Amino acid sequence: MAPRPSLWRARTVVPDPASSIEDGAVLHRDGRVLAVGRYADLRREGGRAEDLGEVALLPGLVNAHAHLDLTGARGRFAPSSDFLAWILLLRPFRESEGPGAAARAAEEGGRELLAGGCTLVADMVYEEGAVEGLRRSGIRAQAHHEVLELGPALAHRPLRRALELSRAEGTGGLLAGALGLHSPWTCSAEVIRRGAAEARALRLPVSMHLAETRMESDWLLRGEGGFAPALRNLVPPGWTPPGAGPAAWLRGLGFLDEPRLLAHGNHLEGEGIDAVRDSGSVVVHCPGSHAFFSHDRHPVAALAAAGIPVALGTDSLASHPDGVLSMTGEMRRLAAREPSLEPREILAMATVNGAEGMGLAGLAGVLAPGSFADAAAFAAPGGWKGPATLLDPDLRCTAAFVGGVLRHGPKGN
Numbered sequence: 001m002a003p004r005p006s007l008w009r010a011r012t013v014v015p016d017p018a019s020s021i022e023d024g025a026v027l028h029r030d031g032r033v034l035a036v037g038r039y040a041d042l043r044r045e046g047g048r049a050e051d052l053g054e055v056a057l058l059p060g061l062v063n064a065h066a067h068l069d070l071t072g073a074r075g076r077f078a079p080s081s082d083f084l085a086w087i088l089l090l091r092p093f094r095e096s097e098g099p100g101a102a103a104r105a106a107e108e109g110g111r112e113l114l115a116g117g118c119t120l121v122a123d124m125v126y127e128e129g130a131v132e133g134l135r136r137s138g139i140r141a142q143a144h145h146e147v148l149e150l151g152p153a154l155a156h157r158p159l160r161r162a163l164e165l166s167r168a169e170g171t172g173g174l175l176a177g178a179l180g181l182h183s184p185w186t187c188s189a190e191v192i193r194r195g196a197a198e199a200r201a202l203r204l205p206v207s208m209h210l211a212e213t214r215m216e217s218d219w220l221l222r223g224e225g226g227f228a229p230a231l232r233n234l235v236p237p238g239w240t241p242p243g244a245g246p247a248a249w250l251r252g253l254g255f256l257d258e259p260r261l262l263a264h265g266n267h268l269e270g271e272g273i274d275a276v277r278d279s280g281s282v283v284v285h286c287p288g289s290h291a292f293f294s295h296d297r298h299p300v301a302a303l304a305a306a307g308i309p310v311a312l313g314t315d316s317l318a319s320h321p322d323g324v325l326s327m328t329g330e331m332r333r334l335a336a337r338e339p340s341l342e343p344r345e346i347l348a349m350a351t352v353n354g355a356e357g358m359g360l361a362g363l364a365g366v367l368a369p370g371s372f373a374d375a376a377a378f379a380a381p382g383g384w385k386g387p388a389t390l391l392d393p394d395l396r397c398t399a400a401f402v403g404g405v406l407r408h409g410p411k412g413n
């Protein structure tokens, strides 16, 4: 006989950005949601009812781009507009950390996200040990194993190894494998083509940093710009620039034949926007990291107008002006920067859009029959007044559940 379901009761249940239920409840069993509705209607179904009190219960927030193995870099890097100098400092920083540091950093990062109501993260895994830390933290995670292969300074993990790791992790558990091709300027055409083909065969989600700086398109179009002095020494002899912007180049390689999770997209425009839209990909904006590098205003509005879903991410603490991993913090930053965005749209960016980009539409980022029982309870001084409440700096996450299990809160961590 199947175990009896459990019931969460809350002052308000917010199953998705467009709806809310007063005195609501979520019925769940075996890590999945069975029903969402009014407590009065669901109370008879539940075995064990848990009253979460004067809170709004939402789907757990979704962090669509992070590097949690860099959580130990909190406060170590000053904001800078010199992106290349910054990225070249990362390896020495990682090497200065002792054994086990990546696992500890990823665990700390996962717990910090949970404490802010984020229950799912697409984490770019550079250090293999980070996976153990993600598991220990209790957060639901997609481990995007990073592939870089550009000369000795920016080479890390061959594609074959990344595929082995993600295949071993599978796609069904709390921790799932995925492929993270670092960027169009650190991966060759061959790796991008093969990565796309192998990921298709293995049904793996694939992410990539895209159009993060103007230097990327200067390099790909003409082999010039800020990257050129360093990269000329790293590319193979005889290398010639593809002569296309990053998104157009990726489309030409077949990489955008399927939806991808594309981090940043800071400089997408024109043909690049068309290429991303036609692929059904999701772009992840990281407001804190964006400010750290003093990038130009992010084209959130242009992407949304073109029909591209935009998700939110924290990126890493090696490039964060606040030194904090908080999805509501990212939402507040974005709202301050883009006042024309509706709070409801910002909530979608922090939930359903991220889930879609991770290939988890309908499973994560919503509370609905069949979805993961991943939820976060929030308390605000004035009570729930719609999605704008999530932007209140006095908001507190009182509980976070992953697969129906309390991972942060009074009895959790």
Ligand SMILES: [Zn+2]
Residues within 6 Å of the ligand: 065, 066, 067, 124, 209, 263, 315, 316
């Ligand atoms: Zn990143």
